[in-house]
Amino acid sequence: MSTNEIRVSSDDGTAKRLRRLRIAGVIAVLLAVGVYAEGVSSRIHTDHSLSTWSNAQAVPSVRVLLPVAETGGASFDLPGRLEAHDDASIHARVSGYMKAWYVDIGAKVKQGQKLATIDTPELDQQLAQAQADLAREKADLALAASTSGRWSAMLKQDSVSQQAADEKSSELAVKRADYAAGEANVRRLQALESFRTLTAPFDGIVTARHADIGALVSAGDTGGPELFSVASTAQLRLYVRLPQDYAGRIAPGMHVRFDVPERAGQSFGATVVSSNDDVDAQSGTLLVQLSADNHDGALIPGEYAQVHFVLPAAAGAVRVPASALLFRGSHPQLAVVDSNGHVALRDIVIGTDYGTALDIASGVQHGDRVIDNPPDSIVAGEAVKIVETKDVANGSQRHA
Structure with missing residues (x-):
């Protein structure tokens, strides 16, 4: 083989090596670019996920109540006293x-x-x-x-x-x-x-006698004890002190039940006759008079009675637990979640306060989503996430 042929062959081998090196370099560059792009994409995705998680965590989670129109009214017990319908000294x-x-x-x-x-x-x-x-x-x-x-x-x-x-x-x-x-x-x-x-001035029972044979009797002596006292007990008057909050929901003809200590387990009926329409300034109550039938003589005038009232619900009222109440400014409020998932603060008028529950006369209505135990920091327009919904009527719960 001549010297020229050997030189040509050597040049071809060098060229091939250079070509392979260039290809390898391009591949390495492409791999590096791919690795860098994947790292950047992963970082962007991670940052987006973190931002999304952070934003989700920033939205408060709340439990809401679904109030319903109140139909049962208030039920409570009050002490009362029985008196004879007529009592003559x-x-x-x-x-x-x-x-x-x-x-x-x-x-x-x-x-x-x-x-x-x-x-x-x-x-x-x-x-x-x-x-x-x-x-x-x-x-x-x-x-x-x-x-x-x-x-x-x-x-x-x-x-x-x-x-x-x-x-x-x-x-x-x-x-x-x-x-x-x-x-x-x-x-x-x-x-x-x-x-x-x-x-005797009327049919009844002799409840006192201070007359003794031979005793001197003075005309018109009302300062001393009466000679006789006669009480009409076929009908008894039942007197109860009713709180002012319930005054507007008591009407003549309303029926109640009551019991007396000496007849445990036995219940008696009475009917509202009237009230004195005068709220006592010290106790905040008014006197209500009821009439109870006593033809069987089971009840005794002057005894104590426990009277059970079931009052009709106020018209248009809905009931919510007291835990939903907010006190800000001069009006009580409830926080409601609107259709867009944002908070609306409603001024309300409380119809009746039962302690653990409230009848709301105005401000919210059936179907509103009322936030239970709202945080003190809650503000109008704030986005919230509902995690649980409770029906006030039957206490059932469902998760969002």
Whole structure:
């Protein structure tokens, strides 16, 4: 082989090596660029994921309540007292001595039934004297009438003067007045005589007797104990002090249930009759009067009762737990999640406060998503994430 051929062959080998080196270099550059691009892409993706996670963590998670229209109203117990429908303290209208009594405490009496008799000797003598005076005045009136008639006849014959006849006529008028006064006095004393017998003013039970035979009785002595006390117990009055918050929801005809300590497990019914429409400034309550049937005599006047009220719900009210309430400024508020997932703060009017729950008269309505236990930092327009929804009506929960 010649020298020229050997040189050409050597040049071809060098060229091939250089070509391979260039290709290897290009591949290395491409690999480096690929590795760099992958690193940049991974970093961008990681940064985006981190930003997305951070933004998600920044949105508060809340639990919401779905209030419903309230239909049950308030249910609560209040103390009350039972009193007789009618309770009469019977005192003497005439003075004298107790002659006899015919009924004792616990006796059932009818209207007009005799309770006792009072011996009235002084009154008897006064009546006898009045009747005697009336008889004398009757005789004087008859004589005055006869005299006046005769003088009137003589006046027609000009036997007497007009002055004398007029005097006799005046005397007749005086006698007539005296007789009328005497009649009135007799009737007065006869009326007092009728009070010697004490009678029951209505059907009822004798609840007190302070009448003893031979005891001195003074007319009109209301400072001392009554001679008898009679109570009508077929119907009883039940008095309850009702808080002012419920005053507008009590109406005549409303029915309630109550029980008394000595009849455990037994419940009685009563009906609202009226209230005094006057809130006591110290207690913030008004007096409500109810009527309870007691024809079987199971209840006793004066005893304590526990009265169970179930009031109708306020019109348009919805109920939410007290934990949802916000106090900011001058009005209580509720935080509501709108359709876009943002917070809206609603001023509300509380209808009835039950302690752990509230009837809201206005501000929210059925279907609003009310945030339960809202954080103090919550503001209007803030985006929130609902993680749980609770139905106030039945307490069921569902997760978002």
